[in-house]
Amino acid sequence: MKLRIKTLxxxxxxxxxxxxxxxxxxxxxxxxxxMKIIVxxxxxxxxxxxxxxxxxxxxxxxxxxxxTAHALExxxxxxxxHLKPGEFSRRVAxxxxxxxxxxxxxxxxxxxxxxxxxxxxxxxxxADRMAxxxxxxxxxxxxxxxxxxxxxxxxxxxxxxxxxxxxxxTAYAAHPYRNPIIGWMDDLENMTVEDVKAWHExxxxxxxxxxxxxxxxxxxxxxRLAEKxxxxxxxxxxxxxxxxxxxxxxxxxxxxxKAPAENPYVxxxxxxPALRDADKDEEPLALDVLAAVLDGYDNARLxxxxxxTDRVANEVGASYSGVARGPVQFILDGTPAAGxxxxxLEGYLRAEVARVAKEGVSEDExxxxxxxxxxxxxxxxxxxxxxxxxxxxxxxxxxxxxxxxRLIARLRDVTPQQVQAVAQKYFGDDALTIGTLVPLPMxxxxxxxxxxxxxxxxx
Amino acid sequence: MFKLxxxxxxxxxxxxxxxxxxxxxxxxxxGARVLFVQSTTIPILDLSVDFDAGARRDPAGKVxxxxxxNAMLSxxxxxxxxxxxxxxxxxxxxxxxxxxxxxNRLDNDRGGMSLRTLTTERQxxxxxxxxxxxxxxxxxELLARDKVRTIANLKENLTKPExxxxxxxxxxxxxxxxxxxxxxxxxxxxxxxxxxxxxHRQHYVANHAVITMIGDISRSEADGIAxxxxxxxxxxxALPALPPVVAGKGGEQRIAHSSSQAHILMGMPALQRPDAxxxxxxxxxxxxxxxxxxxxxxxxxxxxxxxxxGVSSYFEPMAxxxxxxxxxxxxxxxxxxxxxxxxxxxxxxxxxxPTAAELKAAKDNLVGGFSLRIDSNKKLLxxxxxIGFYGLPLDYxxxxxxxxxxxxxxxxxxxxxxxxxTEQFSTIIVGAR
Numbered sequence: 001m002k003l004r005i006k007t008l009x010x011x012x013x014x015x016x017x018x019x020x021x022x023x024x025x026x027x028x029x030x031x032x033x034x035m036k037i038i039v040x041x042x043x044x045x046x047x048x049x050x051x052x053x054x055x056x057x058x059x060x061x062x063x064x065x066x067x068t069a070h071a072l073e074x075x076x077x078x079x080x081x082h083l084k085p086g087e088f089s090r091r092v093a094x095x096x097x098x099x100x101x102x103x104x105x106x107x108x109x110x111x112x113x114x115x116x117x118x119x120x121x122x123x124x125x126x127a128d129r130m131a132x133x134x135x136x137x138x139x140x141x142x143x144x145x146x147x148x149x150x151x152x153x154x155x156x157x158x159x160x161x162x163x164x165x166x167x168x169x170t171a172y173a174a175h176p177y178r179n180p181i182i183g184w185m186d187d188l189e190n191m192t193v194e195d196v197k198a199w200h201e202x203x204x205x206x207x208x209x210x211x212x213x214x215x216x217x218x219x220x221x222x223x224r225l226a227e228k229x230x231x232x233x234x235x236x237x238x239x240x241x242x243x244x245x246x247x248x249x250x251x252x253x254x255x256x257x258k259a260p261a262e263n264p265y266v267x268x269x270x271x272x273p274a275l276r277d278a279d280k281d282e283e284p285l286a287l288d289v290l291a292a293v294l295d296g297y298d299n300a301r302l303x304x305x306x307x308x309t310d311r312v313a314n315e316v317g318a319s320y321s322g323v324a325r326g327p328v329q330f331i332l333d334g335t336p337a338a339g340x341x342x343x344x345l346e347g348y349l350r351a352e353v354a355r356v357a358k359e360g361v362s363e364d365e366x367x368x369x370x371x372x373x374x375x376x377x378x379x380x381x382x383x384x385x386x387x388x389x390x391x392x393x394x395x396x397x398x399x400x401x402x403x404x405x406r407l408i409a410r411l412r413d414v415t416p417q418q419v420q421a422v423a424q425k426y427f428g429d430d431a432l433t434i435g436t437l438v439p440l441p442m443x444x445x446x447x448x449x450x451x452x453x454x455x456x457x458x459x
Numbered sequence: 460m461f462k463l464x465x466x467x468x469x470x471x472x473x474x475x476x477x478x479x480x481x482x483x484x485x486x487x488x489x490g491a492r493v494l495f496v497q498s499t500t501i502p503i504l505d506l507s508v509d510f511d512a513g514a515r516r517d518p519a520g521k522v523x524x525x526x527x528x529n530a531m532l533s534x535x536x537x538x539x540x541x542x543x544x545x546x547x548x549x550x551x552x553x554x555x556x557x558x559x560x561x562x563n564r565l566d567n568d569r570g571g572m573s574l575r576t577l578t579t580e581r582q583x584x585x586x587x588x589x590x591x592x593x594x595x596x597x598x599x600e601l602l603a604r605d606k607v608r609t610i611a612n613l614k615e616n617l618t619k620p621e622x623x624x625x626x627x628x629x630x631x632x633x634x635x636x637x638x639x640x641x642x643x644x645x646x647x648x649x650x651x652x653x654x655x656x657x658x659h660r661q662h663y664v665a666n667h668a669v670i671t672m673i674g675d676i677s678r679s680e681a682d683g684i685a686x687x688x689x690x691x692x693x694x695x696x697a698l699p700a701l702p703p704v705v706a707g708k709g710g711e712q713r714i715a716h717s718s719s720q721a722h723i724l725m726g727m728p729a730l731q732r733p734d735a736x737x738x739x740x741x742x743x744x745x746x747x748x749x750x751x752x753x754x755x756x757x758x759x760x761x762x763x764x765x766x767x768x769g770v771s772s773y774f775e776p777m778a779x780x781x782x783x784x785x786x787x788x789x790x791x792x793x794x795x796x797x798x799x800x801x802x803x804x805x806x807x808x809x810x811x812x813p814t815a816a817e818l819k820a821a822k823d824n825l826v827g828g829f830s831l832r833i834d835s836n837k838k839l840l841x842x843x844x845x846i847g848f849y850g851l852p853l854d855y856x857x858x859x860x861x862x863x864x865x866x867x868x869x870x871x872x873x874x875x876x877x878x879x880x881t882e883q884f885s886t887i888i889v890g891a892r
Contacts, residue, residue, distance in 0.1 A: 044500045045834035077752070086762060089752035094820055096827020115830045142765035149720065150768040153788050157620065157718040260717055262615040299551030308547065311604060314611045337607065368555050375558030375577055381501045382835045442618050442717075 026391070026401060027219045031227060033235045034207025038391055038401055039222045040214040042384050048119050048215035049388040051111040052126045055210070055396050056203040058181040059105045059326055060240070065195055067183015070103040071140075071147060072196045072204075076110065077101075078139045081132040085139050088125055095121060103181055106325040107396035113385060116216045120225050123211075127229040130209065133200055140193035148189075151182045159259035159437055163267060167435035170255040171269050175246040177326050205236035210395050214388035246271075246327055253433040261439035263314070266342040267333040268349060271431040272422075275322035278403035278410075284322035285411055286418040287330060287426070292369040293361050293419065294318035294332075294352060301352055302332075312340040312348055323397045330426065342436050350427065357423040361416050370412050377408060480833070480856050482843060483678055490666025491689045494847045495681040496673045498836060502578045504674030505836045507844045508592060508688055511698055512570030512662035515637040515778075521654055522646040523609065528597075528658045529563050529570045531605065535596035544596065550587070559584035561591075567638055568778045569848055570662065571669075573840070578675045585684050592663060593691035599652045610644050620718045620889040621788075627714060628724040631707050631885035632782055638704065638728075664695025671844040673836045704728050704780045709883040716890035721794035722786075725801065725886045729783035729878045730776040732849040736874035738862045740774055743871035745821040746813040747805070748772025748785060753820060759804045760787060766797045778849070783879055794891035805881060812872030826860045 026040045058069050079085040092099045097114040112122040155161045165180050172178035183191075211230075213222050249271060275284040294302045295318035302316040316334040332349040336342055380386055391401040483495045517524045533551070538544030545553070554561050557580040562573040572592065576584035616622040626641050633639025670685045706728050730740060748756040748771045760770045770787035785805070789797040813821065833839050833856070846855050 045830065047830050047834040086752060086758075090820070093750060093753045094823045094827070096824050096829065096831070098828065098831060113831055115827060118827075142762075145765035146761055146768055149766070149789060152719045152790065153768055157720055260618055262618050263611060297551065297555045299548050299555065304548060307608075308601075308604070311607075314608045335611070338611070368552065371556060372558045378501060378503060378577060379560075379575065382503070382505075382837060384834065 028401070029223050029226070031206065031231050033231060033233060034205075035226070035230050035233075036210045036395070037223060037226045038210065038212045038395065039217060039219040040212070040384075040387055040391060041217060041219060042214060042381070042387065043216050044381075045384070046116050046216050047113060047384060048116045048213060048217055049111060049113050049385040050119060050122050050126070051109055051212040051214075051388050051392055052130070053107055053109045053210045053212065053392045053396055054204060055107055055208050056199075057104050057106045057108055057325075058179055058183075059176045060203070061176060061179060061183075062242075064187060065191065066179040066187045067147070067181075067191065068195050068199050069108055070182055071144065071188075071191060072199045073101050073103045073108050073110075074143045074147060075135065075140060075196050075200075076129050076133060078143065079134050079136065080128050081134060082128055083125075085136070088129065091125065092122065097122065105177055105181060107392075109392060109396075111385075111388070119213070119217060119222070120229075123225050123229045126211075127233065130204055130206070130230070131233045133204075135193050135197040135200075137193045140196065144188060144191055147182065148185065151185060151188065155180065155182065156185070159257070159261040159439070160265055162259050163257045163265060163435045163437045166255045166257050167267055167269060167433060170253050170435070171249075171271070171329070171433035172246050172327075174244050175326060176244055177246075202236070203238070205238065206230055206233045207235040208238055210392065212388045212392045212395070214391070215384045249431050249433075252429040254436070255433070256436045256438055258438045258440050260442050261437060262442075263335050264342050264439055265333070265335050265437040266345055266349075267331060267435045268346060269329040269331050269433050269435075270427055272320070272328060272330045272426045273322070274324055274326075274328040275407075276398070278399055278406055282414075282418060283422050283425075284328075285407070285414050286422045287320045288322060288411065289366065289369055289414045290353075290356065290361075290419050290422055291318050291320040291330065292372075293356065293365050296369055297372065301355075302334075302349070305352065306334065306345075306348055310348070312337055313345055316349065323393060323399065325397055346434060353423050353427045356420060357427070360420040363416065366414070366416060366419070373408065373411055482846070482853050482856070483681075484847070484853055485682070487665070487682075487685060487689060489689055489692070489694065491668040491670060491685060491692075492847055493681065493685040494669070494671045494843050494853075495678060496839060496843060497676070497678070498673050498839070499675045501836070502675050503575065503836065504578050504581050504672065504676055505573070505575050505840045506670065506672040506674070506684070507564060507571060507573040507840055508588075509564065509569045509571035509669045509671075509844055509848050510663050511568070511667045512658070513566050513568040514570075514640070515567050515701060516570075516658070516662055516698065517637065517640060518654065518658070520646060521649050522640045523642045524650050524654050524658050525570050525662075526565055526642075527602070527605070527609070527647075527650055528655045528662075529565050529572075531597055531602065531655060532563075532572065532591045532595045532659075533561070534601045534605075535598050536590040537594040537596045539594070542590065545590070546598075547601065550591070553587050554584065557584050557587075559587075561588060567781075581676070581684070585687055589688050589691065592688065595659060597652055597655045597659075602650075602652055602655065606647050606650070609642075609647050613642055613644065613647070620716045620720070620722045623714055623716065624722040624724050624786075624887050624889040627712055627887045627889070628726070628784070628885060629782070631709075631712060631887065632726070632728050633704065634707050636702055636704050636779075638777070638779065638781075660693065661695060661698070663692060665689040665692040666694050667698075668692065669844065669847040671840055671847055673839045673843070701779060706883050707885055709885050711886045711888065713891060714887070714889045718890045719791060720788045721791045721797075721891040722788050722889045723794060723798060723801070723887065724784060724786050725805075725884050726772075726782050726784040727879065727883050727885065728780040730774045731778060731780045732776045733851060734776065736878060737776065739866050739870040739874035740878065742818070742821050742825065742863060742866045743808075743813060743875055744772055744774055745825060746817045746871075747808050750821065750824065753824075755804050755808060756785065756787075756801065759800050760789075760797055764800065766790075766793055766800070770797075770801070791890050791892040794888055798886070798888070802881070809872075809875055809879065809881070812868050812875070815868065818866075818868050818871070822863055822866070825863045829860050 095118040099112040101110040306313040313334045320330045336345040559576040772785040775781040
């Protein structure tokens with residue numbers, strides 16, 4: 001029920017950490033046109049995850065055209081010079097494959113999971129749509145309506161998602177992270193097929209793409225196939241201008257969303273350092289450990305005290321992800337119990353961080369966090385797809401897959417003093433934005449939508 | 460976005476390694492059934508313990524008892540001469556210190572727990588799980604606390620169109636049968652600590668346990684673990700027979716809601732395990748609605764008309780006839796248009812069955828994708844636990860692809876028309892305008 005932001009670095013460390021031998025079984029090549037190929041050999045089962053990651057996401061969109069990156073993701077299934085609309089999916093299905101795609105703020109990724117003998121076929125298909133995608137106006141006209149349904153399903157009819165959207169738009173005044181990945185509804189209604197075509201032309205290039213293959217493959221064979229299908233695609237000049245960096249926040253911000261719901265809900269986001277140098281940065285690792293101390297397992301501090309002991313909340317959470325192209329946040333959230341207001345819950349959540357700031361964390365707590373970290377490296381080997389995801393996210397965020405092992409090792413060295421120091425430094429008012437969901441009662445007569453229908457003057 | 464890939468909830472099993480899957484199975488003296496697959500490539504152990512303790516066993520008027528009992532296994536364990544009592548924090552910390560991951564499992568038919576542990580830590584992890592299963596203390600104070608949270612959660616869920624639709628759908632299908640019972644504030648409030656104790660004693664019993672293990676241990680080690688997990692569980696009497704499932708009379712139900720989308724569910728009770736129609740239904744349903752973008756429903760409603768982000772159909776086989784269910788969401792003003800397309804698509808499929816090309820595509824996908832269903836411990840665990848609980852043959856996995864290959868278009872048409880009668884469908888529409 002509560003909206004959980006995947007704590008990516010924690011995800012890397014807690015859930016997706018590779019075995020020590022990752023370095024030995026993972027290799028990297030770069031084609032002459034700049035396309036990077038990463039192969040993670042895992043011969044446990046005769047299956048393969050094949051992924052193409054484009055380093056382009058909603059962060060690269062500009063005003064009036066939010067949602068374009070995601071709309072192109074949909075259009076990538078709608079035909080090429082060689083394939084009819086829907087043919088891509090038919091062919092993958094015929095191979096017994098599973099496929100999907102996803103767009104995030106920082107990247108857009110496409111994947112197939114197949115029995116290993118089909119790797120060449122899916123590579124050919126991905127190369128084809130990288131180079132030869134076509135843009136039919138009618139197909140687009142239908143698909144943009146599908147995307148509007150997706151927006152309604154995931155956001156407009158979900159109060160906590162509406163709150164998160166408003167919170168991001170408030171926390172970031174200038175930076176494109178303020179925009180939802182799916183796009184504002186008005187932008188969807190005004191998007192044209194030319195917008196999507198231009199996006200593909202500018203950004204879908206081999207030198208803006210990374211292939212990640214994980215599973216029962218031979219690295220040399222993967223390299224040969226990648227050369228065969230992708231090396232003839234020409235690189236493009238990628239012009240990234242206007243970073244729209246967020247100016248420093250100099251005071252607390254607040255936003256309220258009213259929507260039909262039963263329970264109030266509150267989300268606090270603090271602007272904190274991102275991981276930029278995997279070898280040297282210390283504070284992002286300490287923040288990661290702080291998030292784990294607060295909410296890394298079911299008896300972590302927030303749940304243990306606020307939900308189970310003091311009973312001031314029904315749900316609580318803390319999350320941090322330091323791995324991103326842009327600025328990052330530390331989030332505290334919660335649903336107050338009856339008799340507690342959201343303002344009070346804000347205070348209780350911040351008090352838990354203040355407790356760490358004042359008293360520090362115990363060696364036992366850190367040990368528990370680190371024990372789970374180490375084990376997760378082993379558990380992670382049970383998912384070939386999970387390993388591919390981990391590699392891709394790191395690569396898209398300005399890091400290398402080689403940093404995965406390094407970061408695990410460094411996380412184990414985080415000290416109680418370092419955790420205490422970040423708790424003291426980053427949780428004041430001035431870089432804080434608070435979003436509050438105020439529930440509107442549900443009545444039979446209440447036919448007003450939570451979101452006003454997109455309206456406004458045509459320009 | 461993730462494109463919605465509609466999947467059937469029929470579970471399939473397959474081998475992890477290149478060799479044929481070796482499922483070893485035996486029954487302990489106390490009646491517990493054990494299924495074990497050795498998997499040595501990663502030093503971990505995944506196991507599940509399932510009992511006939513699912514939601515269908517809720518006492519009348521106390522819907523939620525099965526779930527509450529299951530959730531509260533980890534709220535405390537009783538002390539004994541050899542081990543002290545533990546509270547919920549100590550239990551949680553104990554698992555965390557071992558880096559062991561425990562999970563709760565509950566559906567209509569089954570209730571139990573799962574465990575993932577490093578093989579090096581398995582003794583302590585299994586010992587702790589054993590105590591949760593056998594010696595829960597059910598602290599009354601925590602029951603009161605958890606009821607409050609459950610009710611807050613329930614009330615939140617009751618504002619959501621998708622939940623309103625699901626509840627109305629299962630009530631329409633199952634009426635007074637336990638499969639249709641709904642959690643309410645009153646039913647939760649009615650549950651007492653005595654109810655939890657009684658439920659636990661009656662249902663968490665050795666002779667109704669199914670233990671499934673996948674991991675880097677030997678058969679004799681697996682046997683030892685199974686014995687340990689069940690040694691302190693009592694023997695249970697035979698559980699009362701459940702009433703038969705009598706399909707409701709069907710019909711359309713419209714429920715108002717202010718959401719921007721209408722949520723639509725359509726179907727009827729259809730399939731239990733085992734059933735001779737299983738493979739024709741599974742293969743046929745791939746064509747109709749679970750094959751994602753290549754299914755008829757997705758093609759008609761999304762690809763051709765842009766009416767929805769996701770539409771799918773699936774059979775959910777259960778111990779008694781589980782539902783056949785079609786579901787979709789669409790802008791509220793489009794509900795009737797979408798409904799019309801869905802009905803035409805279903806009617807067409809029931810009349811014609813699949814084309815030869817569709818049948819071939821279905822088989823290509825199901826057979827070609829078989830290895831993806833079993834390429835991890837986690838996937839294997841689910842498939843084999845299902846085999847164990849529902850008493851499917853141990854060679855179910857080995858014969859699965861051959862069973863798919865054997866299915867004919869005529870069998871699909873017959874099976875669908877035997878199981879599904881659209882005049883008996885219940886159709887729930889929440890939020891249409």
